[in-house]
Amino acid sequence: MTEDGHKNEAKRFFTHMLVRRATKTPNVTASAQLPTLRRRALMPLLEIKNLQLDFVTAEGRARAVDGVSLSLEAGETVCLVGESGCGKSVTAQSIARLVPTPPADYVGGEILLNGRDVLKMSPKELQSIRGGVVSYIFQEPGASLNPVFRVGAQIKEALKLHQPHKATDAEVIRLLKLVGIPAPQARLKNYPYEMSGGMLQRVMIAMALASEPKLLVADEPTTALDVTIQAQIMDLLRDLKQRLGMAILLITHNLGIVGDIADRVAVMYAGQIVELAPARDLLKRPRHPYTQALMASVPRLSGDAKRLNAIPGNVPRIGQFPPGCRFAPRCARAIESCKATAPALLEVESRRWVRCPLWNDARASSAAVAEAERR
Ligand SMILES: Nc1ncnc2c1ncn2[C@@H]1O[C@H](COP(=O)(O)OP(=O)(O)OP(=O)(O)O)[C@@H](O)[C@H]1O
Ligand code: SF4
Ligand SMILES: [Mg+2]
Numbered sequence: 430m431t432e433d434g435h436k437n438e439a440k441r442f443f444t445h446m447l448v449r450r451a452t453k454t455p456n457v458t459a460s461a462q463l464p465t466l467r468r469r470a471l472m473p474l475l476e477i478k479n480l481q482l483d484f485v486t487a488e489g490r491a492r493a494v495d496g497v498s499l500s501l502e503a504g505e506t507v508c509l510v511g512e513s514g515c516g517k518s519v520t521a522q523s524i525a526r527l528v529p530t531p532p533a534d535y536v537g538g539e540i541l542l543n544g545r546d547v548l549k550m551s552p553k554e555l556q557s558i559r560g561g562v563v564s565y566i567f568q569e570p571g572a573s574l575n576p577v578f579r580v581g582a583q584i585k586e587a588l589k590l591h592q593p594h595k596a597t598d599a600e601v602i603r604l605l606k607l608v609g610i611p612a613p614q615a616r617l618k619n620y621p622y623e624m625s626g627g628m629l630q631r632v633m634i635a636m637a638l639a640s641e642p643k644l645l646v647a648d649e650p651t652t653a654l655d656v657t658i659q660a661q662i663m664d665l666l667r668d669l670k671q672r673l674g675m676a677i678l679l680i681t682h683n684l685g686i687v688g689d690i691a692d693r694v695a696v697m698y699a700g701q702i703v704e705l706a707p708a709r710d711l712l713k714r715p716r717h718p719y720t721q722a723l724m725a726s727v728p729r730l731s732g733d734a735k736r737l738n739a740i741p742g743n744v745p746r747i748g749q750f751p752p753g754c755r756f757a758p759r760c761a762r763a764i765e766s767c768k769a770t771a772p773a774l775l776e777v778e779s780r781r782w783v784r785c786p787l788w789n790d791a792r793a794s795s796a797a798v799a800e801a802e803r804r
Pocket of ligand 2: 717718719754755756757758760761762763764767772784785786787
């Protein structure tokens with residue numbers, strides 16, 4: 430199957446799979462003396478620890494996710510940004526172990542969802558968290574909806590799987606209203622082809638919300654939409670986050686849209702996180718040269734940009750990462766040692782992690798700050 434085929438299969442699978450609320454399997458460990466509920470209240474909703482994932486293809490074995498660690502608190506919004514091919518989707522799909530194995534091979538790490546390791550779950554346990562704890566929305570709503578069924582029936586189907594006692598027209602209408610679809614009573618009889626891309630994405634969000642997930646993973650949910658509709662969908666996500674209190678992992682290659690919604694931002698490059706920081710700090714003072722370059726490539730709202738500063742070159746393909754710093758061939762600040770030594774991700778300030786020993790280069794930082802302030 431092609432890579433696109435796998436992605437589509439994952440989307441379809443997610444839309445139609447059997448899901449239930451997570452089973453409350455007691456996670457009894459010797460160290461865990463606290464009552465389960467209190468322990469859960471103290472732990473992050475999601476904790477990815479040193480995740481390593483390879484793809485094994487005819488060309489050989491290549492690492493696509495290399496030591497990614499990331500956590501999300503309940504109700505928190507984290508944006509995962511980076512150019513195409515950096516490993517954002519593979520990391521996000523791993524949270525519910527949606528990446529098909531093979532060709533994927535989980536080589537190491539842990540993905541703790543409510544304290545339980547997704548990588549060690551049985552197929553039955555996985556079914557219970559998919560949709561029950563974590564739901565996904567993807568870039569192409571059309572690919573996830575069945576063209577021959579009315580949207581109301583499809584949302585009701587999702588309710589039957591997740592919350593059977595709520596599988597009623599009234600609940601479908603409530604969900605359609607929640608995601609801002611006008612005249613929901615009439616709309617539930619529409620087929621997908623009768624709706625615009627923006628409306629379809631709202632339907633997908635309604636289906637994802639049917640299970641009342643604790644974590645919504647939105648993988649480039651606005652990329653296929655025009656700019657006005659993009660803004661509306663982002664407003665909707667922000668509103669839902671406040672009203673429902675769920676955590677959101679929002680994947681985008683556009684740093685320009687994260688300021689309004691993200692609590693924290695993780696920047697990925699070539700399978701690794703290169704910067705992780707509270708959104709406000711990162712946008713005001715990006716520390717990693719890649720983050721700085723990404724920000725310089727975002728069009729300014731003021732519209733006075735002479736030209737966009739595109740990052741030269743491309744993200745290296747998996748299996749072809751250069752030795753030393755993976756960004757070195759494209760980094761304007763690279764020095765000789767960058768090509769030899771792979772930098773570690775270090776906490777350089779409180780809650781601020783950067784994978785570059787030159788993160789505090791005053792000249793480059795002040796140029797980036799000046800650029801950020803001009804926006
Ligand atoms: N099924 C697969 N088989 C082999 N390689 C794959 C497969 N799926 C993804 N990859 C590779 O893994 C790397 C990370 O892919 P991923 O889809 O996570 O990137 P991304 O950051 O989400 O990019 P985009 O912004 O284009 O969606 C890419 O190099 C991609 O080619
Ligand atoms: S380690 Fe060197 S090449 Fe890598 S981002 Fe920092 S300055 Fe650039
Ligand atoms: Mg992707």
